[in-house]
Amino acid sequence: MATQTKTFLTPEQYLEIERQAEFRSEYYDGEMFAMGGARRFHNLINSNLSGQLHQQLRKRPCEFYSNDMRVRVSATGLYAYPDTVIVCGEPQFLDATQDTLLNPNVIVEVLSPSTEAYDRGRKFELYRTIPSLTHYLLVSSERMSAESFTRQEEGGWLLTGATLPEDAIDLPAVGVRFTLADLYEKVEFVAKAAGIRPLQL
DSSP states (O other): OOOOOOOOOOHHHHHHHHTTOSSOEEEETTEEEEOOOOOHHHHHHHHHHHHHHHHHHTTTTEEEEESSOEEEETTTTEEEOOSEEEEESSOOBSSTTOOEESOOSEEEEEEOTTTHHHHHTHHHHHHTTOTTOOEEEEEESSSSOEEEEEEOTTSOEEEEEEOSTTOEEEEGGGTEEEEHHHHTTTOOBOOSSTTOOOBOO
């Protein structure tokens, strides 16, 4: 039986294809991985986060990008599209096209069932090699829950979890703070157990 040979791409080949493509793909270790569309709650959470960031960063020397800013992890060769990226100070890009950021300070991933294991595991392992990264925020789209990983001076990462509407997410490196109630505004999780009413914010 004949085996199908994989075609491996260089980063330059990936970028050439990606910049002309109608849909987004991430890249790692010579392969491209197509990204699926996001569901309703995923989009609502990302929109709520964008509203908070616009309000809190508008007068500071920071920029944030939602969904479409590609990030290159230089040490590992990963090219990824985080749900939200924040950079304070001068953003550094791969080239004059300015569509591939090199120095994010904060990366946010809104978790979905198909990507949660990857975002928590291998992807975070790769992201951690970015010298400028100080916060990695994981936000669930299935329940009210957020986990913030903050880089420590000795090189480790401190985990802070939040599960209640009044719980706050602090990103001190970029001067941002918001509650889960802010993040999950208009998101209604329908309880699976009989007799339990949906959570409304």
